[in-house]
Amino acid sequence: MTQCDITCYRRPMARWDPGAEERLKRAALELYLERGYDNVTVTHIAERAGLTRRSYFRYFPDKREVLFAGSERLPPALAEAVLAADPNAAPLAAALDALARVGAELVEQVDGATERRAVIDASPELQERERTKTAAITAAIRDALKQRQVNAETAELVAQLATVAFQNAFRHWIEAEGRASFGSCLHTVTDELRAALAGT
Numbered sequence: 001m002t003q004c005d006i007t008c009y010r011r012p013m014a015r016w017d018p019g020a021e022e023r024l025k026r027a028a029l030e031l032y033l034e035r036g037y038d039n040v041t042v043t044h045i046a047e048r049a050g051l052t053r054r055s056y057f058r059y060f061p062d063k064r065e066v067l068f069a070g071s072e073r074l075p076p077a078l079a080e081a082v083l084a085a086d087p088n089a090a091p092l093a094a095a096l097d098a099l100a101r102v103g104a105e106l107v108e109q110v111d112g113a114t115e116r117r118a119v120i121d122a123s124p125e126l127q128e129r130e131r132t133k134t135a136a137i138t139a140a141i142r143d144a145l146k147q148r149q150v151n152a153e154t155a156e157l158v159a160q161l162a163t164v165a166f167q168n169a170f171r172h173w174i175e176a177e178g179r180a181s182f183g184s185c186l187h188t189v190t191d192e193l194r195a196a197l198a199g200t
Contacts, residue, residue, distance in 0.1 A: 025069065026112075029119065038123070045066065067119065071133050072136075077102050078140050079140040083148065085097045095145065095162035098141070104181070113173075114174050117174055161193065165193055169182060169185040169189045
């Protein structure tokens with residue numbers, strides 16, 4: 001076997017490295033915290049993870065998306081949960097029930113939430129990406145409510161309120177550092193929301 005044969009045999013193995021994606025996520029988060037998001041390149045991340053720049057782009061389109069991997073699955077999951085809620089539930093109750101179920105599953109899969117939040121809060125570019133993700137969540141909840149025969153204006157308003165509740169509950173959960181469940185954080189936020197709407 002020639003040296004070329006050895007090289008050609010080994011290259012595909014790196015492509016399917018089962019731990020590469022997680023190493024890249026971890027390396028990116030470490031570097032963003034150490035140097036600041038704007039001072040880190042894709043090459044830096046790949047090198048920290050022990051991979052090539054080319055390998056990085058097999059998993060993520062740019063250095064921003066490494067922090068948002070998997071977020072595209074959240075809107076359809078929420079829409080499905082809204083549609084599966086009690087058919088007799090009021091629109092807001094259906095949306096909050098969906099948030100509770102999906103949120104509880106989400107937090108079981110989140111690693112480094114506190115660090116990730118800190119990186120996003122320090123970067124206008126990442127905050128803009130976060131807003132895009134939030135808009136997708138609102139749209140998914142709204143469209144699912146409309147499928148439940150909720151009128152368009154009510155569906156939009158409820159979706160916006162539910163999204164705000166979700167964001168605040170998730171932030172409370174991060175700040176609790178394991179001392180509270182996502183469900184309890186959402187319950188606290190919805191109680192506050194209801195009190196505010198009632199003017200109490």
